[in-house]
Amino acid sequence: MKNVVKKTILFVLFILISGCAEVRPFVDARREAGQTEPVGQSRPDRIAVCYNAWWDDSSDVLKLAEAECAKQGKKAVPDGITYFNCRLVTPSTAFYKCR
Numbered sequence: 001m002k003n004v005v006k007k008t009i010l011f012v013l014f015i016l017i018s019g020c021a022e023v024r025p026f027v028d029a030r031r032e033a034g035q036t037e038p039v040g041q042s043r044p045d046r047i048a049v050c051y052n053a054w055w056d057d058s059s060d061v062l063k064l065a066e067a068e069c070a071k072q073g074k075k076a077v078p079d080g081i082t083y084f085n086c087r088l089v090t091p092s093t094a095f096y097k098c099r
Helices: 002-018 059-068
Strands: 048-049 074-083 094-099
Touching: 002 048, 048 059, 059 094
Parallel strands: none
Antiparallel strands: 048 094, 074 094
């Protein structure tokens, strides 16, 4: 019974924490107020898309990168993956070069 209570508490805590976070894939192009340079991982020539590898479809991640590169008239080319560089519920980062 104690295990069930602990698991329930952890589950509720996770839900509360993730309620404040974006759970869909997103381009990490954060900026400070009034600044033109990004503080996120994305740069104009290298797009960073944060996602969760467990439940996000890779085609959705690619579509986000393609949309960002299309703004420059370029195509998205995969350039690696890192882990635990984004938010708790979207820990994976896929990088794409715009060429």
